[in-house]
Amino acid sequence: MKTSERSLKKDRERFSQIHAILTEKYPEALCALHYEGDPWRLLVMGRLSAQCTDARVNTVSEELFRAFPTAKDMAEGDLAGIEKIVMPCGLFRTKAKNIKDASRMLVDEYGGVIPNDIDELLKFPGVGRKIANLLVGDIYGGDAVVCDTHCIRVCGKLGFYPETEKDPTKIEKILRRVIPAGEGSDFCHRIVLFGREVCTARSPLCAECPLASLCAHKAKEEKREERARRAKEAPHG
Numbered sequence: 001m002k003t004s005e006r007s008l009k010k011d012r013e014r015f016s017q018i019h020a021i022l023t024e025k026y027p028e029a030l031c032a033l034h035y036e037g038d039p040w041r042l043l044v045m046g047r048l049s050a051q052c053t054d055a056r057v058n059t060v061s062e063e064l065f066r067a068f069p070t071a072k073d074m075a076e077g078d079l080a081g082i083e084k085i086v087m088p089c090g091l092f093r094t095k096a097k098n099i100k101d102a103s104r105m106l107v108d109e110y111g112g113v114i115p116n117d118i119d120e121l122l123k124f125p126g127v128g129r130k131i132a133n134l135l136v137g138d139i140y141g142g143d144a145v146v147c148d149t150h151c152i153r154v155c156g157k158l159g160f161y162p163e164t165e166k167d168p169t170k171i172e173k174i175l176r177r178v179i180p181a182g183e184g185s186d187f188c189h190r191i192v193l194f195g196r197e198v199c200t201a202r203s204p205l206c207a208e209c210p211l212a213s214l215c216a217h218k219a220k221e222e223k224r225e226e227r228a229r230r231a232k233e234a235p236h237g
Contacts, residue, residue: 011160011178014214018158019183021210022190029186031138032193034058039114039139040071040106043124044099046131052089060088071112075104098126116140129169137185145172145179146188150195157199159216 023029032054035042041061048057064085068074074082082096089095102124106112114135115121121132130146137144145151147168156163161174179187198205212218 008177012180014159015178018211018214019187019190021214022187022194025210026190026193029189031134031189032058034061039135040103040112041065042135042138043102043106043114043127043131044074046134047098047102047126048086048089048095050095051091056088060086071103071106074100075107095126101125102127114139116142129172133172133184137188141182141185143176143181143184144188145175145184147172147175148188148192150192151175151188153201154191154195154199157215157217158211159219163217 031042033042033045033049035045044064045057045061048060064082067081067085068077077100079096079100082100083092086092086096086099105124106114116136116139118129118132118136121127121135122129130148133144133146136142137146152166152168152171155161155171155175156165160178161171165171175184194211195201198209199211206212206215206218209215209218
């Protein structure tokens, strides 16, 4: 077996262990966006979530969907009115235009039905691979890997790729080789929960982490500390 094949096999085995632990910790792999099972709402909320917390998107969306309850309403809605509502989500002019134009496109070109195809979804204004994967995975249960900030950061720490790698397209490609088909969507939802509760960006709870024994970052830190200890204890001539 070639070195690359052995490495991939090892990563797949580690993924299986990691996901089993996360599944036990988070039995329900739920999307953090409260879209109430409506594919169009998830499209809109996914766009609003860029550089904004899911909690804020959930709050803002309550008012947004009261004012524009359907894709047709949004498509025909007053842009200034949409902008005013989504302003707390940041980048509000671009986001408002995107969700209005995407709603019009959905109604006019797709009969109001979200397509089950990433390439088709990428045609919608403001939709990148993250949102496209989210829709395919959550709505259709398809093969999807949602590379949001939590996924990128945590999976890097777990050692699936260098922590310096931040390109979501490259990371999606790497993870697709590791994650079994059909498990990506649930795994990414669980990683988001884990990244918020345990492996936080500022103050990770390493001492309480159920993945500590499988964490490449922790292993590197321990080796670094051991080298420093040995260097300190070494006799000086």
